[in-house]
Amino acid sequence: MFFDRIDGNIIMNELSNRMKCKGKSNVLFIDNLIGNGKEETKKYISLVEKRNDEDPNDYLSSILHYDGKIIILDDKAKDYKGCTNKFLIDYIEKNFYINDLKDHSFENLCLTKILILISVRVWIEYKLHKISKSPLVIKKIVMELLVS
Structure with missing residues (x-):
């Protein structure tokens, strides 16, 4: 069984057997989760698995960041063509995740929460970039850090 709280409910x-690793009854296997998700969700989550932190020119992971510009993956990204950091920003900024939380299945809730975490990271970079253009805001943040 798994328990979750959505909108106060x-x-x-039940956790289905297909979600468990073979031979390890209490361990979930992320590929099983991804295999049951919506196409768009599967793409973004599998991008995180494919990223190469050691390669500063890793093209696929460029959308997992915001450094002042919206990036849309092109034909070079093959299966990930069309993925964009704007989707991740909007997922939080425009509350798109709320619709995904309406499906209360274990698989969907896990995938939605993973996508929310990925999106929050990009959204925070987006917000920090926006406020960094205002020297007064930066000065206020620095002063608050120094005082605390």
Whole structure:
């Protein structure tokens, strides 16, 4: 069984056997989760798995960041063509995740929460970039850090 709280309601669902690693009854296997998700969600989550932190020119992971510009992956990204950091920003900024939380299945809730975490990271970079253009805001943040 798994328990979750959505909009003040406690959700209880069985964890299906297909979600578990073979031979490890209490361990979830992320590929099983991804295999059951919406196409768009699967793309963004699998991008995180494919990123190469050691390669500063890793093209696929460029959308997992915001450094002042919206990036849309092109034909070079093959299966990930069309993925963009704007989607991740909007997922939080425009509350798109709320619709994804309406499906209370274990698989969907796990994938949605993973996508929210990925999106929050990009959204924070986006917000920090926006406020960094205002010297007064930066000065206020620095002063607050020095005082605390």
